[in-house]
Amino acid sequence: MKFASWNVNGLRACLGKGFVDYVTREAPDILCLQETKLQPEQAVFDLPGYHRYFHSADKKGYSGTAVLTRQEPLSVQYDFGDDIHRHEGRLITAEYPDFYLVCCYTPNSQDGLRRLDYRMQWEDDLRQYLLELDQKKPVVYCGDLNVAHQEIDLKNPQSNRRNAGFSDEERGKMTELLSSGFVDTFRHLHPDTTGVYSWWSYRFNARANNAGWRIDYFLVSRRLQDRILAAEIRTEVTGSDHCPVILELDV
Secondary structure, eight states, X not given: OEEEEEEOSSHHHHHTTTHHHHHHHHOOSXXXXXXXXXXXXXXXXXXTTOEEEEEOOSSTTSOOEEEEESSOOSXXXXXXXXXXXXXXXXXXXXXXXXXXXXXXEOOOOOGGGTTHHHHHHHHHHHHHHHHHHHTTSOEEEEEEOOXXXXXXXXXXXXXXXXXXXXXXXXXXXXXXXXXXXXXXHHHHHOTTOOSOOSEEOSSTTXXXXXXXXXXXXXXXXXXXXXXXXXXXXXXXXXXXXXXXXXXXXXX
């Protein structure tokens, strides 16, 4: 089964930059989107064969996630946990016969790490949620997780040490999640690969200079580790400041 995940940074804009052509060419069985920035009725495009599940933030034009899937899920849930986590359209959980799919757009800690306290609460609560799912079925967890885990995962680690997405606190929470029973699929297959990123700032010609960050992931329950067939990052695909990430899994 092929999975794809892409932070489209505004789906309506991405539709004008080759979104449908890319999806048609990639032909994933399941496509997860983040930062859709629209209401479900605004998602007007032709991709036959996919069931569509859109989840929007209370605030229009902000955040948002979506799952497009060829196989209809057994169930779909939006958000998780306490009310504080239920207003920004950041999480969709789709249940399939053999696994749970969780599509996530993790809150950014923002400039000056002013939202770091909430980010830490999110990370702890979400880890507990994922572990509860994992007790029932294996989990495929993906999306823009807004953290570069190790120095290998961004071009300029030293100058970004205390910036959002590369703080010790955020990196530590990713370590906790992996240690609790999950596998970073890309790093599992490509442990030493450098210079492959999934996000580049629109400033300073970052993409042209490949001054990027790997902050988009597929994580899977450890018992799926031996079923990982491929994990790739489509750096050549434009249309957003992020590019798609891919997982092929024997499920």
